[in-house]
Amino acid sequence: MQRRTLFAVAAVMVALLLICGCTGTTSDPTPIATEKQQLRIATTTSLYDTKLLAQITPIFEEQYNAEVLIVSAGTGKALEYGQRGDVDVLMVHDRAREDTFIGDGYGVNRRVFAYNYFVIVGPESDPAGIKGMQPEAAFVTIREKGMASESDVIFVSRGDNSGTHSKEKAIWKAAGLNYSADVQGSGDWYQEAGKGMGATLAMANEKQAYTLSDIGTYLAYKGDLDLVTLVDEGDILLNIYSAMQINPEKYPDVNSTVAKDWVNFMISDDVQKEIASFGVDQYGQPLFYAAQNDWEKIGVTQAEVKDPVL
Amino acid sequence: MYEIIEGFVEAIRLIVTLDPDVIAISARSVIISLTATVLATLLAIPLGATIYFGTFRGRKGLINLIQTLYALPTVVVGLLIFLLISRVGPFGFLRLLFTPTAMVIAQTVLILPIMTGLTISALSGVDPVLRDTLRSLGATRLQFLVNIMKEARFAILAAVAIGFGRAISEVGAAILVGGNIMASSFASSTRVLTTAISLETSMGNIPESIALGIVLLMIALGVNLAITTVQHR
Numbered sequence: 001m002q003r004r005t006l007f008a009v010a011a012v013m014v015a016l017l018l019i020c021g022c023t024g025t026t027s028d029p030t031p032i033a034t035e036k037q038q039l040r041i042a043t044t045t046s047l048y049d050t051k052l053l054a055q056i057t058p059i060f061e062e063q064y065n066a067e068v069l070i071v072s073a074g075t076g077k078a079l080e081y082g083q084r085g086d087v088d089v090l091m092v093h094d095r096a097r098e099d100t101f102i103g104d105g106y107g108v109n110r111r112v113f114a115y116n117y118f119v120i121v122g123p124e125s126d127p128a129g130i131k132g133m134q135p136e137a138a139f140v141t142i143r144e145k146g147m148a149s150e151s152d153v154i155f156v157s158r159g160d161n162s163g164t165h166s167k168e169k170a171i172w173k174a175a176g177l178n179y180s181a182d183v184q185g186s187g188d189w190y191q192e193a194g195k196g197m198g199a200t201l202a203m204a205n206e207k208q209a210y211t212l213s214d215i216g217t218y219l220a221y222k223g224d225l226d227l228v229t230l231v232d233e234g235d236i237l238l239n240i241y242s243a244m245q246i247n248p249e250k251y252p253d254v255n256s257t258v259a260k261d262w263v264n265f266m267i268s269d270d271v272q273k274e275i276a277s278f279g280v281d282q283y284g285q286p287l288f289y290a291a292q293n294d295w296e297k298i299g300v301t302q303a304e305v306k307d308p309v310l
Numbered sequence: 311m312y313e314i315i316e317g318f319v320e321a322i323r324l325i326v327t328l329d330p331d332v333i334a335i336s337a338r339s340v341i342i343s344l345t346a347t348v349l350a351t352l353l354a355i356p357l358g359a360t361i362y363f364g365t366f367r368g369r370k371g372l373i374n375l376i377q378t379l380y381a382l383p384t385v386v387v388g389l390l391i392f393l394l395i396s397r398v399g400p401f402g403f404l405r406l407l408f409t410p411t412a413m414v415i416a417q418t419v420l421i422l423p424i425m426t427g428l429t430i431s432a433l434s435g436v437d438p439v440l441r442d443t444l445r446s447l448g449a450t451r452l453q454f455l456v457n458i459m460k461e462a463r464f465a466i467l468a469a470v471a472i473g474f475g476r477a478i479s480e481v482g483a484a485i486l487v488g489g490n491i492m493a494s495s496f497a498s499s500t501r502v503l504t505t506a507i508s509l510e511t512s513m514g515n516i517p518e519s520i521a522l523g524i525v526l527l528m529i530a531l532g533v534n535l536a537i538t539t540v541q542h543r
Contacts, residue, residue, distance in 0.1 A: 040408065061494055068493065069489075069498055070492075070493075071489035084397055085397035195512065198514065199512035221513075253397075253405070
């Protein structure tokens, strides 16, 4: 009996040693890496799926001798990670919820680095006939046609509390509809994907359905899709991307130095140029616009696009 | 159909040309799941033996519970570990979330029940004659234990293989606690075969998905062959 206990104790000890071993190797695999600071970023899927972050991350890593770890999730999930203190920086696109997040003391030093527009995409045949409408009217029409009997009009929603999902809800509201009562669960025409933008576009494509997408992800996926842009004009379609730090006063062990560097890096002239030209070669038009000189146009303060975090 | 064939051709190319990303992701998968399997083995065998040889109240109930946990959903394990190691959780100070270590822990927890349960089954499968013989020959407790274990070793080995198979093929926990990170250094990344397949498919990169799927199947096949070889020796 005693021996057996001994064996069990020994096994647990070996296990603990192994765990310690793993932790050790993960944080410092090479001598150079030990000096490297790690920066954890939770980002909205559009910045990841379009490969914009893959383009600019190596530049930052080199300049600041840091290692960037990116978790790609919807804005809702990213805010949740931020609120739990699991990341150092957020890159999101939902002004209203960002304001709440900052107001609650979780986020600081928000800077706007890019913007673009949402588009309503759908099958070329456009069974609901929304082409060229204002976004609100288009949504109302999709719903009406979708609820009619024997309709092949489907709308695929992100359904994941992401920034795009927030925008979609805002459009339903602006169209005079109550999202939870009039839209959600009002019929098979309205389907929630619960996935990132790329996956949602792929789903809308399979079903030949309508969906709301940021223009960047749509353009990046366009080659694989039989979906066309049907609505792309309307003030409500503006899409603003921000980076912010997690408040070090709330979570003292977030990496606030390198987080600050990242926020400043995003509004630096070099990166603003990268953003403005990103994807032009490949898609014939930019996926994102640099926010630097357009602060008035997009309705944010000059400080938010220009002033480095001190 | 064309897409599938094209996908396979590209997949074969990625594998035979030893595409660095495919190699790194595959290697990371094996390292993480193997570590989890070793840990789970070190815990499951003593635990299984203690339960099998033990005589205590609630033993039957415990075995039932363990067998129920065979079907433990991977996302539930992922959620549980996430809540424990997230910064605001009880072990948040360790800063383990979104690291390979977190994935090792989650996979260990995930496969512990099935490996413990199968160890108990393996020991139950030992011929009762051997037990009687050992006792009648006056074996000490240790000798008794060692001999029974020896007799059950192939069945225990199968338990280990099944544990590894479940660990390397799960995606729910890996994505929740790992975050599917592709960093510049190998050791900080948490992208493994299953999470990569999930991401690549959602991004429309079908050939990569197929290539990674083939690698995953080959690893499973390799493990199976290794076990069968050992068992037949």
